[in-house]
Amino acid sequence: MESGPPGGSGPAEPGPRLRGWRGADAAASASSLSRFGAEAGCRAPAVAAVLPAGGSGERMGVPTPKQFCPILERPLISYTLQALERVSWIKDIVVAVTRENMETMKGIIQRYQHKRISLVEAGVTRHRSIFNGLKVLAEDQPSRRLSKPEVVIIHDAVRPFVEEDVLLKVVTAAQEHGASGAIRPLVSTVISPSADSCLDHSLERARHRASEMPQAFLFDVIYEAYQQCSDYDLEFGTECLHLALKYSHIKAKLVEGSPDLWKVTYKRDLYAAESIIKERISQQVCIIMDTKEDEEHVGRYLEEMLKTELNHVKVISGQDLQQIILEQCYSFVCVNVMTSDFEETQRLLNMLEESNLSILYPVVVISVHFLDYESVPFGQKMEKVMQVREFAKEAKKRNILLSGLLIYFPQEEQKLRESLRQGATIIAALIKERNSGLIGQLLVA
Numbered sequence: 001m002e003s004g005p006p007g008g009s010g011p012a013e014p015g016p017r018l019r020g021w022r023g024a025d026a027a028a029s030a031s032s033l034s035r036f037g038a039e040a041g042c043r044a045p046a047v048a049a050v051l052p053a054g055g056s057g058e059r060m061g062v063p064t065p066k067q068f069c070p071i072l073e074r075p076l077i078s079y080t081l082q083a084l085e086r087v088s089w090i091k092d093i094v095v096a097v098t099r100e101n102m103e104t105m106k107g108i109i110q111r112y113q114h115k116r117i118s119l120v121e122a123g124v125t126r127h128r129s130i131f132n133g134l135k136v137l138a139e140d141q142p143s144r145r146l147s148k149p150e151v152v153i154i155h156d157a158v159r160p161f162v163e164e165d166v167l168l169k170v171v172t173a174a175q176e177h178g179a180s181g182a183i184r185p186l187v188s189t190v191i192s193p194s195a196d197s198c199l200d201h202s203l204e205r206a207r208h209r210a211s212e213m214p215q216a217f218l219f220d221v222i223y224e225a226y227q228q229c230s231d232y233d234l235e236f237g238t239e240c241l242h243l244a245l246k247y248s249h250i251k252a253k254l255v256e257g258s259p260d261l262w263k264v265t266y267k268r269d270l271y272a273a274e275s276i277i278k279e280r281i282s283q284q285v286c287i288i289m290d291t292k293e294d295e296e297h298v299g300r301y302l303e304e305m306l307k308t309e310l311n312h313v314k315v316i317s318g319q320d321l322q323q324i325i326l327e328q329c330y331s332f333v334c335v336n337v338m339t340s341d342f343e344e345t346q347r348l349l350n351m352l353e354e355s356n357l358s359i360l361y362p363v364v365v366i367s368v369h370f371l372d373y374e375s376v377p378f379g380q381k382m383e384k385v386m387q388v389r390e391f392a393k394e395a396k397k398r399n400i401l402l403s404g405l406l407i408y409f410p411q412e413e414q415k416l417r418e419s420l421r422q423g424a425t426i427i428a429a430l431i432k433e434r435n436s437g438l439i440g441q442l443l444v445a
């Protein structure tokens with residue numbers, strides 16, 4: 001077994017140094033398991049997770065195993081690890097990876113600062129990979145970092161959108177029933193073909209469910225099942241709940257999961273996952289103004305218009321930037337009414353760099369400037385704002401996507417509103433798309 005980077009057994013916080021938010025989150029999350037347990041009449045168990053990540057992703061049809069395929073330039077498995085690490089009551093996360101991908105995996109752990117991870121060699125089938133993960137947890141020795149948990153979660157590395165509430169439900173149900181798994185309604189009807197490819201019989205869709213992940217088990221229940229199961233099971237089996245039933249005689253409690261629990265399998269699933277991530281990180285936009293004087297109405301108009309462009313967006317005025325960064329806002333609009341300089345934008349970029357916010361997701365920054373023909377000639381203005389290219393080049397190295405927006409600023413109120421409306425449409429597109437091809441571009445509204 002290989003261990004993660006030093007400090008792997010440390011506190012709950014994964015990723016960047018966002019102490020305030022994560023500290024509070026971790027405490028709330030730890031108490032949620034005890035509270036939930038107390039309500040269900042049981043105490044909080046010691047919980048570990050095993051993530052099979054040793055597949056080759058044949059159905060995806062690309063050379064890279066799907067767990068390492070990039071989504072917004074970060075490997076898919078890193079999102080799944082982040083989702084599990086956020087849950088402070090999961091003590092250890094054991095990831096099964098093939099020998100040839102061990103170094104890649106170590107690199108991912110280091111780069112994205114994942115914590116509490118141990119690596120184990122994967123097997124040739126998913127069941128064998130899971131069994132390898134369980135074995136290292138079972139070997140309860142004082143010298144080892146890992147210890148045998150009471151409950152173990154099994155979760156595919158390629159299901160990145162697992163939330164704490166479903167993890168809590170399967171763990172609590174496993175504590176009570178011995179085994180539990182997330183299910184979803186069937187999308188298509190399941191039919192059984194005969195040898196000559198004719199319909200043999202069909203199942204009544206409403207009476208059946210799709211078995212998804214996560215699943216959770218009392219450790220001894222699933223470990224004993226794996227120890228007893230046949231080579232045939234290990235080679236061709238696809239269902240851990242079935243092993244618990246067949247060998248440990250435990251009927252798993254089934255828990256309704258969310259639609260986002262689906263398994264990334266085909267190439268189109270990568271696009272779907274990317275859209276979900278983009279939507280989640282575009283929910284909050286921070287507008288920073290360089291003035292509080294009478295030009296402030298420009299900011300207010302822009303806010304108004306952005307709210308109509310971006311659904312469910314909370315627009316925050318950038319008074320306490322540090323706090324906003326701590327709250328993990330990934331979209332910033334820096335409105336420069338007073339000057340053509342990048343002073344405010346530069347200040348924001350510095351703060352973002354210090355926070356490490358952009359380790360996990362690309363941060364969009366749009367530097368907005370105004371074009372008032374009457375006070376500054378077009379050429380002169382352009383020369384100044386074109387500096388955005390240089391700033392953007394540097395920012396890109398830190399996963400910050402900076403672009404510039406020049407908004408025509410006519411004296412007439414109606415015309416000004418029209419330019420601001422166009423500006424808001426461009427800002428919304430930049431935020432929603434997070435398209436790295438537009439880095440350093442100066443767009444004109």
Ligand SMILES: Nc1ccn([C@@H]2O[C@H](COP(=O)(O)OP(=O)(O)OP(=O)(O)O)[C@@H](O)[C@H]2O)c(=O)n1
Nearest residue numbers: 052053054055056057058059124125126129157
């Ligand atoms: N020998 C294997 C095979 C699969 N898995 C893991 O089990 C999970 C679910 O399996 P699946 O979606 O079938 O992954 P692949 O086997 O990689 O995909 P495919 O069947 O398309 O080849 C994935 O996280 C996969 O990496 C594993 O740990 N060890």
Ligand SMILES: O=C(CO)[C@H](O)[C@H](O)COP(=O)(O)O
Nearest residue numbers: 126156211212213238239263
């Ligand atoms: O579906 C599942 C639960 O029952 C498992 O998550 C698993 O993904 C099935 O593996 P495979 O796709 O390799 O058959």
